[in-house]
Amino acid sequence: MATPIIECVANCSEGRNIETIHALAHAINTVKDVSLLDQHRDFDHHRCVLTFAGSSEGVAQAALELVKTSTRLIDMCQHSGQHPRIGATDVLPFIPLDDATMSQCVDLAKSVGKRIGDELEIPVFLYEEACDQSYRKSLEAIRRGGLPDLASRMESDPAWLPDFGPEHPHPTAGAIAVGARHPLIAYNIVLNTSNLAIAQAIAKVIRASSGGLPAVKALGLELKTQGLVQVSMNLTNYRNTSLHVVFEKVKEEAEQRGVSIKGSELVGLIPQEAATQAAAYDLKCDSLDSDHILESRLRHYQKDNLD
């Protein structure tokens, strides 16, 4: 496989209706040369995350099919959930893997975004590497206050007109953030408490934007069905701040508040290096790195023999 591989990690606003989630996955699976690598759903977030990869053309096609299906099946007027969101397909980032480049992903975000705007009549906001305007480059800026707040900014402020598509939210599908970004790790730590204020306080301490850990975004969220709360995070550069550093810091902050950690969970996939890093730390094993992972070494061997 010498062609560049592009990954898409689509976040859709459905975490409860299994049939709908199956239909979303099916929309991706029908496209040739694309593989659905992972699906994750969360009842409390009322959200699912579909990770797929393939050629640039394949991934573009699968992304469009997914947005079509989510527009048909998900009604944002009926939606409620713990996670901030602006649309049925809420976030659609393209990520370069292997030999792919960020510039290919930026081009892809723009061409898929244009088709979503033109053909499906959903307003599209480009984000991260696909966006040139600093004030709306981050997902947090676009999603601030959720769909109602975005809708009123679109109405009242020309700086918030979408990059593609109509000037008003789609009546049921809302809006979509389409972007290009580096790989990130979506990682949640569940606390043994139902006190949301504790999760929010810890999130504030650890997030980079309030002077916490570098390359960490964090929110405190309720898990109503479990009677617990979680610190929900994105680690945007695990080489900068790794899983175990985040885990130890959240554990320490929780203990200071008299709370223990119930467990942690990944949303979607993580790079092998990130898991290896965490194992090496706990085993005090300096020699445990990607160069000592059999599959990683074999992959290089196989690449050499295919090229």
Next chain:
Amino acid sequence: MATPIIECVANCSEGRNIETIHALAHAINTVKDVSLLDQHRDFDHHRCVLTFAGSSEGVAQAALELVKTSTRLIDMCQHSGQHPRIGATDVLPFIPLDDATMSQCVDLAKSVGKRIGDELEIPVFLYEEACDQSYRKSLEAIRRGGLPDLASRMESDPAWLPDFGPEHPHPTAGAIAVGARHPLIAYNIVLNTSNLAIAQAIAKVIRASSGGLPAVKALGLELKTQGLVQVSMNLTNYRNTSLHVVFEKVKEEAEQRGVSIKGSELVGLIPQEAATQAAAYDLKCDSLDSDHILESRLRHYQKDNLD
């Protein structure tokens, strides 16, 4: 790469002379369709471990070239080291990866073993899956007492005639154990003490053969140059007993003896699943498994698209 891949983890009795180790690595690298995946050396063990992989024919050829080179450059009469051993190339196991089978590896061990015996005149003892006689199936049985002890058993006991080659050890290269086996993890934990009795006592507690942890072999060894000792282990089934279970147990046993752990080290490569397992344990993260490692998922995708 749809052809079966076979791995060989050759252990040679040279951990000090860098030129010799380079020559051994070079012998492998000259063979087409074979890749040297890792090299590890240990001064105190006076031993190096060369991990390579490729097609059955390629790996057979590289193994022979390696044994030829070690026979030319290593003299067992001059050798001393902490690790038990019987020959210049001491252990030569073949391990099935990907689509390869154990039966292919058994055949390979026998054909390479026969050529080593016939062409290089070094006695060969088949071991593990390549050996049908239970009393000499394990490496420990063959290596008991090192080369001098094996030599006297060969002399006095017909049950200890080699599978291939001459009835007496080679004057400089000694003997070789050639086998077929499942993947294992060679893993050492270094203790903050120079007291060898402590490492030996812990090794005895944890090794499977004395009722310790399943699928664990363990020795206490001195690291003279560091003034420390280590528990040197093979984990023959990490799904049964994983890295973190071993680490925690050795830590506990060491602490009971008033000793802390300095660190741990891998010899050669480990399967990605084993590293992931250790990370998941420490992060209390049930969802962290091989199915959530990006490269692992992509590998399946790429295989599907190549087949």
